[in-house]
Amino acid sequence: MDVWKKVPVREQEPQVRATNFEEVCLGYNKEEAMEEAERCLNCKNAQCVKGCPVAIDIPGFVGQIKEGRFEEAYQTISKSSALPAVCGRVCPQESQCEGKCVRGVKGEPVSIGKLERFTADWARENNIKPQPATEKKDHKVAVIGSGPAGLTCAGDLAKMGYDVTIFEALHEPGGVLIYGIPEFRLPKNDVVAKEIENVKSLGVKIETNVVIGKAGTIDELMEEEGFEAVFIGSGAGLPRFMGIPGEQANGVFSANEFLTRNNLMKAFKEEYDTPIMKGKKVAVVGGGNVAMDAARTALRLGAEVHVVYRRSEAELPARVEEVHHAKEEGIIFDLLTNPVEILVDDNGWVRGMTCIRMELGEPDESGRRSPVEIPGSEFDLDLDTVIMSLGTSPNPLISSTTKGLDVNRRKCIVAEEENGATSKPGVFAGGDAVTGAATVILAMGAGKAAAKGIDEYLSGK
Amino acid sequence: MYPIVKKRKLADKIFLMDVKAPRVARSCLPGQFVIVKMDEEGERIPLTICDYDQEAGTVTIVFQIVGASTQRMETLEEGDVFQDFVGPLGCASELTETPVEELKQKKIVFIAGGVGTAPVYPQVKWLHEQGVSCDVIMGSKTKDLLILEEEMRAVAGNLHVTTDDGSYGFHGMGTNQLEELVQNGNTYDLCIAIGPMIMMKFVCLLTKKLEIPTIVSLNPTMVDGTGMCGACRVTVGDQVKFACVDGPEFDGHLVDFDQAMKRQQMYKTEEGRSMLKLTEGDTHHGGCGHCGGDR
Numbered sequence: 001m002d003v004w005k006k007v008p009v010r011e012q013e014p015q016v017r018a019t020n021f022e023e024v025c026l027g028y029n030k031e032e033a034m035e036e037a038e039r040c041l042n043c044k045n046a047q048c049v050k051g052c053p054v055a056i057d058i059p060g061f062v063g064q065i066k067e068g069r070f071e072e073a074y075q076t077i078s079k080s081s082a083l084p085a086v087c088g089r090v091c092p093q094e095s096q097c098e099g100k101c102v103r104g105v106k107g108e109p110v111s112i113g114k115l116e117r118f119t120a121d122w123a124r125e126n127n128i129k130p131q132p133a134t135e136k137k138d139h140k141v142a143v144i145g146s147g148p149a150g151l152t153c154a155g156d157l158a159k160m161g162y163d164v165t166i167f168e169a170l171h172e173p174g175g176v177l178i179y180g181i182p183e184f185r186l187p188k189n190d191v192v193a194k195e196i197e198n199v200k201s202l203g204v205k206i207e208t209n210v211v212i213g214k215a216g217t218i219d220e221l222m223e224e225e226g227f228e229a230v231f232i233g234s235g236a237g238l239p240r241f242m243g244i245p246g247e248q249a250n251g252v253f254s255a256n257e258f259l260t261r262n263n264l265m266k267a268f269k270e271e272y273d274t275p276i277m278k279g280k281k282v283a284v285v286g287g288g289n290v291a292m293d294a295a296r297t298a299l300r301l302g303a304e305v306h307v308v309y310r311r312s313e314a315e316l317p318a319r320v321e322e323v324h325h326a327k328e329e330g331i332i333f334d335l336l337t338n339p340v341e342i343l344v345d346d347n348g349w350v351r352g353m354t355c356i357r358m359e360l361g362e363p364d365e366s367g368r369r370s371p372v373e374i375p376g377s378e379f380d381l382d383l384d385t386v387i388m389s390l391g392t393s394p395n396p397l398i399s400s401t402t403k404g405l406d407v408n409r410r411k412c413i414v415a416e417e418e419n420g421a422t423s424k425p426g427v428f429a430g431g432d433a434v435t436g437a438a439t440v441i442l443a444m445g446a447g448k449a450a451a452k453g454i455d456e457y458l459s460g461k
Numbered sequence: 462m463y464p465i466v467k468k469r470k471l472a473d474k475i476f477l478m479d480v481k482a483p484r485v486a487r488s489c490l491p492g493q494f495v496i497v498k499m500d501e502e503g504e505r506i507p508l509t510i511c512d513y514d515q516e517a518g519t520v521t522i523v524f525q526i527v528g529a530s531t532q533r534m535e536t537l538e539e540g541d542v543f544q545d546f547v548g549p550l551g552c553a554s555e556l557t558e559t560p561v562e563e564l565k566q567k568k569i570v571f572i573a574g575g576v577g578t579a580p581v582y583p584q585v586k587w588l589h590e591q592g593v594s595c596d597v598i599m600g601s602k603t604k605d606l607l608i609l610e611e612e613m614r615a616v617a618g619n620l621h622v623t624t625d626d627g628s629y630g631f632h633g634m635g636t637n638q639l640e641e642l643v644q645n646g647n648t649y650d651l652c653i654a655i656g657p658m659i660m661m662k663f664v665c666l667l668t669k670k671l672e673i674p675t676i677v678s679l680n681p682t683m684v685d686g687t688g689m690c691g692a693c694r695v696t697v698g699d700q701v702k703f704a705c706v707d708g709p710e711f712d713g714h715l716v717d718f719d720q721a722m723k724r725q726q727m728y729k730t731e732e733g734r735s736m737l738k739l740t741e742g743d744t745h746h747g748g749c750g751h752c753g754g755d756r
Contacts, residue, residue: 169547169685169687170685170687171498171505171544171545171547208545209545209546209547210484210547211547211548211550211687214488214493214548214549214550215484215485215487215488215547215548215549216484216487216488237687237688237689238688238689239689239690239691241691241694241701243701247701248694248695248696248701248720248724250723250724250726250727251727253691253692254690254691254692256689256690256691257684257690257691257692260684260685260689260690261684265504265505265684266502271502272502272504273502273503273504273529273530273533273735274504274505274684275504275728275731275735276731277727277728277731347723348720348723348724348726392689395687395688395689395706397687397688397706
C-alpha cells in the first residue's frame with residue numbers, strides 16, 4: 001500500500017456511464033474503507049474538523065472504521081450531520097475537510113468524503129437509524145423548505161425534543177437534492193429518500209405541496225397555527241438569464257428547468273409523463289456544479305455537449321472531480337468564450353449561438369482576473385438547445401409576504417451567522433436564502449446554527 | 462392525497478372536479494391557479510381555479526382533454542385522489558385589490574373563450590358578491606362545447622353567448638360580439654379576456670383599436686409554478702416575466718403573443734408521442750421514436 005495515495009475508489013467506466021443514469025462512483029467496500037482509514041494519522045489538533053462546516057469528529061469516526069466499528073462510526077457522524085450519505089457524495093471536500101488534512105501536505109489527503117459515504121451507506125444497508133429524542137419539549141417549530149438547510153435544522157430540533165413540521169412547496173422533499181443534483185451523482189430512491197426517512201424517524205413531520213407566501217404566510221403560521229419559531233430555508237431557486245437576443249427561443253432552458261424535468265419529474269424514464277427536449281447539439285452556458293450537472297445530463301440523453309464558459313479552466317467554479325468526470329465522458333469545454341446572441345430560425349427554434357472569444361485581463365482589486373472580449377473574434381456554434389446555468393438568487397415570495405423581515409439589496413434574507421436570527425423575533429433563516437447560491441454543506445451548517453439559535457430562543461421564553 | 466369529491470362532465474372532453482384541498486381553498490382568490498399531479502408517473506399540470514368553498518375545503522377545477530396527461534386524468538372518478546395538488550399559485554386578479562367603490566364606477570366586460578370560461582367565472586362571481594355588475598361575453602366553437610352557462614348567468618350583469626358556427630346565441634366570435642356592443646353605444650373601461658392564446662391575441666388587437674385597457678391570463682408551459690425554472694417566461698413590454706409568479710394576468714396590449722404561441726408549441730411532438738402511446742397501448746410499435754419500438 002502506498003500511504004501517500006488514496007485507496008482508489010471504483011467507478012463506472014466513462015463509455016458505459018455516459019449512456020445511463022446510474023451512479024458514477026461506486027464507493028468503498030469494507031476492506032477498502034478500513035485500508036483507507038489506516039492512512040489517518042489521528043491528529044491531536046485535527047485540522048480536518050476545522051475544515052468541516054458542521055465540525056464532524058473526523059478522526060473519531062475514521063478511527064472507528066479502522067477497527068471495523070461501523071455502527072459507532074455512524075453514530076459519531078450523526079451527532080453532527082443529518083445527511084452523511086449526501087455530504088459524502090456532494091461536498092467539495094478538496095476545499096473543506098480534505099483541503100486541511102495534513103496527509104495532503106506531502107501526498108494525497110485522507111479520502112474523508114468517501115469514508116463518510118461508506119459509513120452512511122453501510123448504516124443504511126444494515127438498517128441503523130439515528131437516535132430520536134427521549135424527552136419531548138412542548139414547543140412547535142415550523143421549517144420552510146426541505147432542502148439541506150431545512151432538513152438539518154429540523155433534524156437537530158427533533159433530536160432536542162421539539163415538535164417540528166417542515167413545509168415544502170414541491171411534491172417531494174429534498175430541495176436541490178431532489179430536483180437539482182442528478183441521479184448519477186446522488187441516487188434519489190436509494191440515498192436521498194432514505195436519508196429523509198431518517199429525519200422523519202426522529203419525529204419530524206413533512207407537509208409537501210405547501211407554498212408558504214401563497215397558501216398562508218409565516219405570520220399566519222405563528223399567529224394562527226401555534227408555531228412559536230420559524231426557520232426559513234427556502235433556498236435560492238430563481239434562475240438568472242443573460243438578457244441577450246434570442247433567449248426566449250424554443251430550445252433555451254434554465255438549468256433549473258432542465259434538471260427539474262429530468263431529476264424531479266424523471267423525464268429520462270420511459271414510464272413518466274413529463275417530456276424533455278433531448279437535443280442533438282447542446283451548449284451549457286456557465287462553469288459551476290449546476291452547469292456540469294446539466295451538461296452531463298444532456299450527454300446521457302444522447303447529445304453532443306459543449307460547456308461555454310467565459311473564464312479559463314483554472315477559474316471553473318465546479319468541483320475538480322465533476323470537471324474531471326465530465327471530460328472523461330466526452331463533454332467539450334469551450335473556455336474563454338462568451339455568448340452574445342442566440343440564433344433563431346423562422347419557427348422560433350434555436351439554430352445556433354454567436355459567441356465571442358475572451359482573454360483574462362489584469363487582476364482587479366479583489367485579485368480576480370476578469371475576462372475581456374477580444375474584438376472581432378465572434379464565431380457561430382450550430383446548436384439546437386441552449387441551457388443557461390448562470391446562477392440563481394432567492395425567490396422573493398417569502399420575504400415579500402412576511403412583515404418585518406429585512407432583506408439586503410440582493411433580496412437575500414438578513415440573518416445572524418452564529419444563530420440564524422433575522423430582524424423578526426422568532427424567525428430564523430439560513431442556507432442559500434441568506435447567502436445566495438452556495439453549497440449543500442454550508443446550508444447544513446447554517447441549519448445547524450439556527451437550530452441552536454431556536455433552542456436558545458425558546459428555552460429563554 | 463387530495464380526494465375528488467365531485468366529478469361532472471360539462472361538455473365533450475371537458476370535465477369539472479371538486480377536489481378536497483383545505484389549505485388551498487382557505488387562501489385562494491379569483492385569478493389564481495393550481496398545479497395537479499395525478500400519480501407518481503404523472504406530470505405537473507397547471508389548471509385555473511374555477512371556484513372554491515372555504516367551508517367545505519374544496520377547490521373546483523375544469524380541464525379539457527388535450528393530450529395524454531389530461532386523457533389519463535379523465536379516468537379519475539369521485540373518491541379517487543390526486544397525489545399532488547398545490548396552490549393557490551400566481552397573483553390574484555387586480556380586481557380583488559381595487560376598492561369596491563372604484564369598481565362600481567367602472568364598466569367591465571369579460572370575454573371568455575372555450576375552457577377560459579372556467580377562470581372567468583370566479584372573477585365575475587367575486588364581483589357579483591361585491592355588488593358589482595359586469596358584462597360577460599362567453600363563446601365557444603359550437604353549442605355542445607359551451608360550459609357553465611347557467612352558473613355564469615346567475616352572476617353576470619349582461620351575458621352574451623356566442624358560437625363560431627351560429628348553432629346557439631350570437632353567430633360569430635367574442636370579438637365580433639364586442640364590436641357590435643360598442644357599435645350599439647356600449648362603452649367599457651376595462652376588458653378581461655381569457656381563452657386560447659390566439660383568441661386573446663385577437664381580442665387585444667381589437668381593444669387596442671377601441672382603446673379599452675385589456676387584461677389577459679396567459680397559459681404557457683409550466684413545470685414547478687413557483688418561479689424556479691422560467692419555463693413559463695413571456696415577454697411583456699420589453700421585460701421578461703415568469704407567468705407563474707408575475708402573472709398569470711398581464712396587460713394584454715404589452716404581451717408578445719406570437720412568441721408566447723411559438724413557445725407553447727415546444728413540446729408538441731413529445732405530447733403527440735405520449736398521446737399515441739396511450740391510445741395504442743400494447744399495440745403501439747409504430748416507431749414514433751419515443752418508445753423504442755422502432756429500434
